[in-house]
Amino acid sequence: MPQLSTSTPSSGRYSKRKRAQVNYYESDSGPEEVSTKLDSQDEVEYPQAKKPKTKAPRPLPKRKVFRFLELPAEIRNMIYGLCFTDPQGVFLISNTVRYRRTVARAPRSYVQNVLDDVSNEFATPAPKPKAASKIAEEPRTLIPSLLAVNKQINKEGRDILYNNHFHVHDPLTLHSFLVDVTHRAAPLLKTITLRHWGGWRGMQKAYNHACFTALVYATNLEKFKINGPMNCKPEPVWVARQIYRDGFSWLEALGSARGRFDAALDVLEVSDRPSWNRWYLRNKAFDPVKDTEDLKQELRRLLDMRTKSVKAKPRKKSEPASTAVSSGDDLEDTPGYHDVVIIDDSDSDDY
Template identity: 30%
Template sequence: MADSTKTTRSSKRKRTQVSYSADDYFDSLDMEGNGTATPTDIAPDAATFDTTSDNNDDDDEPEDGEFTRKGKGKAPPKKKVKIAPQSKKRKPKEQKPFRFLELPAELRDEIYDLCLTEPDGLLLVSKRRGARKTVARGSVTTQTGTHYHGKYRSGGYRGWRRYYYGNEDRPETTNFGSRSRRFVPALLAVNKQMREEGSSRLYKQEIALEDTTALFNFIATIGDHNRQMVSNLTIKGWGQGRGKADAHNTAAFAMLSVCKNIQTLHMDCSLQAHRDPADLADTFYRAAHFFLEALVDAKGDVDAAVDVIQLAEWHFDKTRVTPPTLQSAASGSAVEYKPVTEVEKQFQDELRKLLVARCRLD
């Protein structure tokens, strides 16, 4: 029997070599005959088999640093992440109330001026909030032409005026109502003391209103306490015509009759295009007679009541009315116009006569 051993291929894994020569030995015995093999006849290397490789699977695991078939090494142990303890929520810092009333009186007055006054004058316009009519700070555009002065009104430039007066009848527009600072009237609603200290700053300043409708809404909104502090008012628009707008004029001045401490009422708008002093006085008296009569009762003097009313210089400047074609007579001499102050005095005299006549009837 040949004692030769075949060379077998081993796996790439590192394990003990296994010999299968016993199989060849038993095959040779079968070919020689029916001989019986004894355990002593078996080759010693075929009698015993190394089974450690089958029972011990620890050799299959790669050692540290050794690469497997996939080319990856053993993963390093994961580091445990330290979880920081949750920080307690910080309590909000308690803010102490601002002691406004503990400030000096001079400093409080300066704060009232910054919050409640407008350097260029406060201009109020009509506004609707929900179902209520009120006023709010705004702006208005005025126009000044040959036949109209006051709040801008839409409408085409009539051809006959352009033909008759030329380019001199084109109105000049101006914007009023700049917002140079923030306006905080809600400051007066904090407490009673602040209302008493700041109300005079708000209502005694010069207040302009876009028209007589805004005047009505303003007086109706501020209440009786504040009405007694209203001092200086300027009206930028007059209700033109004989309809609803004219009715607003009468209603606004009837509401204004409760403001008995008013010092100046400046009408910076044209009154129905009238320029004659007598017509101006009659038009204004018909719309404001309730206010004028209440003013006479409050001041006790007709002259003092008349001095409160101030009309814009536009009403008394006759040079803006006469067309250029009629400014000179046939002889070539220029038309002489009365000074503005003289025409204004005529208006005051006519208004005084109407008031005196009414007082005599009473």
């Protein structure tokens, strides 16, 4: 019920109407308490939904579990051979995937050309009599992802995978292949054949030196064969200088790893095709055996000259430059040594 106020109006200039004041709100709480009550009525609590518990996957029944590692080692090696090896060899060509240079398996037609030995016929002075032609089989699909199953399979199968004979098309392919296998797998490589040598002044020539720089970790190679013509003079001496110019980093790394400066000559095998290139410019008759000996002799001379220059004693100020290079027998007695660059105009290969 509204309450009537009987208080006398305050005095002022003008008097209020003479009627009772009415108060329509009656409550014991203040305005702040009223606002909090209204807000509390708006908040409604809902029960949280229960999250279903994740169930652990059921183990496969025993009839579906293949215990590969419990097989005898002989059977596992047979499976590794089917998954990791190709009897014809692994033929690789350069490829680009998502703007990244990599390698891909060569098609069957490429393998057939290699087996028929027709890819470089233009470089031969005369066609050779062909033997019974071999029929290239479809390249076997390799499954290198099997190595990622566990450490034991990786340890048992990686040697079999990298024991393949890898045929790379050109220096670009070799460089991309070595970048993919990295320095951890490069020591496992055993046999590599370089089918073509980068020539002229295009992109391929730029990878001649780069591919051998990436090959320095492959110190366990048993054979590295170079096949195909080179863009240099056809004499074996000039072929050796071209190989040393582009591949000295790998030749010296192999010699350092095996403790003999010319150890790379036991691994390197150069076909007679580089000497056939522009054979009409040769000053001497073509002799494959003699050319191979001359090539290795020139490579040995270049490697030995580099070894002596590294082992040379540091030249004193009063000592003439002609006596700066010594045999290097007293290298251990010297506190340090410096590389001495030998310049000989007679051996210059600029032409």
